Amino acid sequence: MKSVRLMLLSSLMLGVGLFVALRPQGAFAQGKDDPAAKIVGTWELAKSGGDLPAGTIIEFTKDGKLKATLKVDEQVLNIEGTYKVDKNKINVKVKIGEETVEETVTIKKLTDKELEIEDKEGKIDVFKKK
Known part of the structure; x- marks a missing residue:
């Protein structure tokens, strides 16, 4: 009888341990929100960690x-492209002049x-929703 209780207790502890170890981590730990839906809207750069100039505005639409x-230097640049959210990554594809640029950034906070996004060089940009 004692060994059955010990086995049940061990199984319970293993189950709790697996639940804790496998629960969602990072920016989406709450599990309530779909990042692809939450990102839709207009965002203004609040803090640049790299190359983006102050006042940069990005609009993500429902249709990707x-x-x-x-x-930039008193000149306004309008850039259009597509994006796709894959878990905590945003894959962006834009055309600048004749060149198509693709980049993947990591969502650190949403x-x-x-x-808050981080590029492949570790530069972090923070945007506020308008």
């Missing part, structure tokens, strides 16, 4: 398109009001 407006 994006529009970005950047102000709330109703804030989007």
Whole structure:
């Protein structure tokens, strides 16, 4: 009888351990929100960790398109492209002039009001929802 209890207790502890180890981690630990739906909207750069100029605005639409407006040396650049959210990654494809640029960034934080992304070089940009 004692060995059956010990076996049941061990199984229970193993189950709890697996649940804790396998639960969602990172930006989406709550599990309530789909990042692909939550990212839709207009975002303004609040803090640049790299190359994006102050005032950059990015709009993500429901149909996987994006529009970005950047102000560089008093010149306004409008860029259009597509995006796809895959778990905590955003795959972006834009055309700048004749060149098509593809990049994948990692979502570090995504709330109703804030989007924090990290590029492949570790530079982090923070956006606020407009």
